[in-house]
Amino acid sequence: MEEALILIGGSQGSGIETSSLILSSALVRAGYGVLSNREYYSNIVGRHSYIHLRASSSQLPRSLTYPVDLVAALDAESVFFHFDDVRRGGFLVYDRDLSKTKLRGIISMEPESRARVEGKLKAIGAGEELGSLALALEGLGVRSIGLSYGSIISSFAEKLGIARAEAQRFRSSIVVGAAAGLLGLRQEALDYAIDRRFGRRPALSKANKLLTALVAEEVKSLVGSPLRLDEPSIGEEELLLVSGNDAVGMGKIVGGLRYQAYYPITPATDESVLHETYEALRVEGESLGSIVVLQTEDEIAAVNSAIGAALAGARASTSTSGPGFSLMVEGLGWAGMNETPLVITYYQRGGPSTGLPTRGSQSDLLFSLFASHGEFPRAVISSGDHLEAFYDAIWAFNIAEKYQVPVIHLLDKFLANMVTSMPLPDWSKIRIERGSTLFEANGSVKRFDKSSVVSPRPVIGSGAVIWYTGDEHNEWGHITEDPVNRLEMYEKRYRKLQLMDAEIPEEERAIYYSQGDEDFLLVGWGSTKGPALDALRELREEGLAGAFLQLKVFEPFPARLVSKVISSFKPDRVIAVEANIGAQAAKVVAMHTGHVIRKHALKWTGRPIYTMELVQAVKRLLAGSEREVMSYGK
Amino acid sequence: MEEALILIGGSQGSGIETSSLILSSALVRAGYGVLSNREYYSNIVGRHSYIHLRASSSQLPRSLTYPVDLVAALDAESVFFHFDDVRRGGFLVYDRDLSKTKLRGIISMEPESRARVEGKLKAIGAGEELGSLALALEGLGVRSIGLSYGSIISSFAEKLGIARAEAQRFRSSIVVGAAAGLLGLRQEALDYAIDRRFGRRPALSKANKLLTALVAEEVKSLVGSPLRLDEPSIGEEELLLVSGNDAVGMGKIVGGLRYQAYYPITPATDESVLHETYEALRVEGESLGSIVVLQTEDEIAAVNSAIGAALAGARASTSTSGPGFSLMVEGLGWAGMNETPLVITYYQRGGPSTGLPTRGSQSDLLFSLFASHGEFPRAVISSGDHLEAFYDAIWAFNIAEKYQVPVIHLLDKFLANMVTSMPLPDWSKIRIERGSTLFEANGSVKRFDKSSVVSPRPVIGSGAVIWYTGDEHNEWGHITEDPVNRLEMYEKRYRKLQLMDAEIPEEERAIYYSQGDEDFLLVGWGSTKGPALDALRELREEGLAGAFLQLKVFEPFPARLVSKVISSFKPDRVIAVEANIGAQAAKVVAMHTGHVIRKHALKWTGRPIYTMELVQAVKRLLAGSEREVMSYGK
């Protein structure tokens, strides 16, 4: 097979994240491209979670889709949740010991979900028990592989010479072994992956290797390796295996981050944890610098202390998601008023309010564009994939310092938690641009000199003496309410929008994917990029040729380019693709260009947009529908 | 004269607010309509402040304009600031004792302003001293009336039999007397106004009456009453003399406010102070209810405690301006998520950040529309004048409860601090509509029953048992992450936008002022209404017939009506009039209708839009200009 789609399910806390990491590493080691997403509840232990993974022999995957080739379940709940995610001819690996488990016994399943699963079971004529479901699936063309996880653990314990209870700790490796067996993954790759994860604790390495090998063999002996992937043809010699949080975190570090403040929040925290881990920037015993990472008392302190650090000259940022950003907007305005290079990394999750804390959305675009009272320039950049996120993290700092504006780097939970095999960034594309930041200066300086739109910025500690205030101020940074100063200073700041618009190429702010022959256009942003491009590829195979316009920078908005592209299509052939209900990017387009995009493919269940549902949605939209709501995913 | 324009200047803390109140009351008593604005620095004592007042014999004025007929100055700074605000043929009343005061001696004047005044003095050939300026003005056709305030106080002290030092306390009444004299205002009206203000302290009443009469006589003996107003023809028997804060505060009380939380902030506090004063709702010893007014520890507590009160069934609100609202957005989102009838009264001031705390703007429209992460319905209502503000305060509660949405009532500092003579509201227009709020219920209730877009809302304490959470929830208000529930519950909430749009007549959301013969259109909102209508009247006299479209409700936006009106004009004959730099309402129009309004008359100095400058701006825009920036006012 050219590619494989795998779903691994188990309860929160049961180890499937590690399993997925090992499986992904092994696949990458063996030459495949990998993309995986993790879905989980806002819960520490007990609720259902799963990994949805795509491995490809021919490319680095950029989207996920259903159905999958394999569901490997650690518990009964995963089977009840996902049995209908498997394709005909696909496989289900489950724990035969749980055959008698009844749906109604799964207390961790929310009543709404349980009721629906119940209906589904009825529909396919399955009984309430797991065993009966496995049987019914066979009838539907899904091959159920019931292993006795208990016996596996027993024989594993015996072989390793450890107690059975201790052996249970390794239980999650069963699904890794099963997947490896079905995929025909070579053991060297698996061992490499396990060493990579547990290398510093050889006993764990050894145990995991043994258990996965054992299960892989058992599975192979039962069914062979029916999901064997084609020989890989990707041709990378090394790949990073990173989440979106990691990619941004690394980008910031390369970009010169020296101060990161945060208050814990899903799905942003992991980025700051990476910074904590690398705070000493130690390479072979030598330190390349030091990053201060401060866990603050709240997000208000996070943003404001980051502004303080920026005033002192550090590249400073804070990372958060919606609830945290909502608390940061007053600080954002101060930064805008004081022309401070602040970077806020904003991972959108399902809102409003606490919403779906561990699920994704693209519902904060308009908020990030207009947050805080009054008017001031800002930049808002959204990244379409991990590699973009890496570069954009650096770009955000450059824009912030060159134009002395706050920059919001907009990401989402999808990207944050998806783990991908990413090529090493191209160093020739990376520049550090600090604009007119001054580290040496002397005595009192007009911080807000009106003679240029961007005034030289001596940092505090440079030797200059300067003043800042959130009040309207004169060139010295002292308060003044004089109306003429107000007129000019306000406009000086606002003009930076024009300056950015003039200096940053529109082609970097909106990316047009076209072969020139398309008769419809998808307009999307952020993590819709992958599914949109993949959907277009599929649609083209079916004879429907569409182009993609990726909106990347929303402020300064590339209005001319966007206008040009959109007006080259018939109005009823332009479709906005967004993970929200309001078609927010489409609103921004209308605001800047007057083009009202009337066709929308939307999703707001908190789960990613999958390629196959987007394909369907686009077809229906092209056939006349005005609005398609996607909703696949548990 | 049909009307008079008066400017009274003095330093902050010197009593001009009281002077203006007395003068206004007297004018109203005498049958005139009055509108006045107060400009002041963010300072307690010492900086320059002034009142700009329009009195009319034929109507209740709705805008202010320059030049004025009279500048009456309590101090030298006021003369230096305002000498060029007087029309040719107009009057300056000043303190002759200060003739030797030099511009450079006025330390309270900001350097930017001083430099500009210096230039102006040079330009008219005046020297640095006040006396020299007064002289120069005479040459320019302004009649300078130099009174010795010192001698006035002395003879007043003598007449009253009090010490000279004590007599100084009444100094600010000199300008009242001077204005009264020039206007030929009858003493009965003045006495009435003074009694109204000091009635409970007869000694003060007596003193003020004496001093004003004394000065009025002196002025009359010098120049007569050259600014005598025509016989009034307005025909109201009673009028309210209220600020915008008062109008909103009274509206809320009539609307049933029972809980008001606030944290002090200009220019919102005065509304809450009114509520504190009237918390017992006592009429002739009998109490009609009780309002809890809570000064909280911050704005976060203000908004969230108001939500709590709303859950318990009280009509609850909080009032603030930009910095406070910035801290409220997280709470706003919770209210949206939980379908809570919360009213936030939002007085826009000059931003961004602390900005110009005591000046006005219309720069928070987009923020109020998109504040808080995630998507949820809200209503955003802006009032065009005091009477609207009164009715809208009630309307806001009705919408909030009928649709169970947070409502933002958008006002601005201009309206908040302008004092006007307002007719008593028409009781037949007032309804209290509480929608499906339930005060009696029983046991556990599905608070978010999906069977209707707006579910019945039992208040806490009604006898029901209900749950709320900022997380996505099921019909019972319990957390669920189920994707199908999410799909439906999210849309249930969002549909309220459609429902409001369907049920609230578009004609109440956008008001079209037209005689049917216009060939250009002004589009404005909030307190631009008055200047826009008055400017149109003047323009019509000059043969330019324009219509006015007042945008009143921005969410749910009256897109069809607005589209219809705008498209009935040539695109280059549509002009947005706004007190901001971004033409924010125009952006909202584009977002909803695709109509891009390309001509803008804008002002962001923090001072109100004056009729005469709008007239000029519109003329230039009609003649081809794309953008006119207004900036009149000190």
Added chain:
Amino acid sequence: MASRFRTDVWIDWCPGCGDFGIVAAMQKAFAELNIEPEKLAVVSGIGCSGKTPHFIYANGVHTLHGRGIAFATGIKLANPELTVVVSGGDGDLLGIGVAHFVALGRRNLDITVILHNNQVYGLTKGQASPTLKKGDKPKSLPAPNIQDPVNPIALAVSSGYTFVARGYAMWVDHLKELIKAAIAHRGSALVEVLQPCVTYNDLYTGDYYKDRLYKLEEEPGWDPVVRSPAELDEKAARAIVKSMEWGERIPVGVFFVNPLAETYEERIAKRNPGFSITPPARQPISRNGGEPIISKEEFRKLFSDYIIIVRG
């Protein structure tokens, strides 16, 4: 019966979590106090602890991180007839929400706060909370904590809470009694609960507490109650000093009670007697199906200071 206060929502805390004990104690306390679920509001912030209201059959308001007290304040003031209990995490109440925590004490509003002190941010995976001691390194931290802790008891006493106690999540019946006393007390009450977090906190475990906890009420001569105004400062100081005891012996029980202070409700009612007659939230605001309760004539009288009789 406490079961009356159960819901059928599955409790998704980690097996063994101390929060189970807290909910059980709350349910029992409500039952024994004979509170009607309809007249009770349980308000929480965000965190593992924040989920509490969903597990209790009573009006439940699961609010924002750190803001439970602010919501509760509005509920209570709008309808003082309700019993209002706030349940929150240590991060929630003492970190992001500490301004409201302090403000409640200063008001002495009749609300009971139950503080789940597990020394970590549970729901975000075990970061240090404001009560974790400097130098402590529970398993979820990569390096020892470098901030000093806040002391909830001392902070509460000095903020003006008039009932301050500490319980232990695993001593459900003892905790229940503290909660009952706190609710019965008129004024702001804090019950800090030592709550083992089995997943992230391997320092302050059940084992840790087992040998160290002792009950103040069993301490000879311990009398936390302020019996005359003159005693106030001394009793407060003693409570604070007592609260510093943390080591071989850790006290639980009642640290401080001041029954003499006026509640906020009483303070308001003094100024505005109407407040205590009908709760603001339950006053009629309209009549005849939509007319405002204030007629035009009453408006005229109420705001006569603003009205000018024109004699043109």
Added chain:
Amino acid sequence: MASRFRTDVWIDWCPGCGDFGIVAAMQKAFAELNIEPEKLAVVSGIGCSGKTPHFIYANGVHTLHGRGIAFATGIKLANPELTVVVSGGDGDLLGIGVAHFVALGRRNLDITVILHNNQVYGLTKGQASPTLKKGDKPKSLPAPNIQDPVNPIALAVSSGYTFVARGYAMWVDHLKELIKAAIAHRGSALVEVLQPCVTYNDLYTGDYYKDRLYKLEEEPGWDPVVRSPAELDEKAARAIVKSMEWGERIPVGVFFVNPLAETYEERIAKRNPGFSITPPARQPISRNGGEPIISKEEFRKLFSDYIIIVRG
């Protein structure tokens, strides 16, 4: 010379305002400590007090209401070589900003906080601030205050500030010495200043303070310094008890000093020694005019845990 620290911005406080004394004391203290204005950052919140930085010739950062400490924290951590002084109102620091006030103490970061305690919100026209006592009715209040006050000294000591003092705005030289000591102290320092607000507060006036204030240093036997770890709790408790003294006699001077505690800077440097070599804000982040300081090869090594060598 203190005049070196003056600016030519007109000071627009009310004539007679205590804030004049505070600025004068600050300027003198800076001069006598020989601090370079270029290496000094004066950070404030919003209020009358918030305007302070504009009147001082040194880097000035006039921030948001309640947030001065948060800004200052970032400045100090990014460049620990700077002297950082926060000047804020009582509403600012103890009301809306109290979470940051507490957090600073918990960190013991080397920042000095000067608290303008005038018992009112000056700039918004005299509402009660968190330090106003219950029952007090200064002329700006329509009715007596109904909330209990917070005690800044007690709160600072219990939050972990390692230098805690109180001065009086009108005793400029005495105050100056306190400020000097606070700045010289390594760690979080609070100087509360009793500051008459002549416009709104007619209770706590110069006259009021005149006969009541006394200096702790003149009190026989008063020793606020913690000289060994064993003394810590006792000295802290004594400071807190002392701070409750408010009536016929009101103490000013140093309440508490703990020179033994590690500063936050030291705590970080332990984990990350690079921090104390070059301040983060002053480290080069690029070379050759734009290349990142981290080369691709170094990136590969730094993040080797994330790199997979493909053996396809």
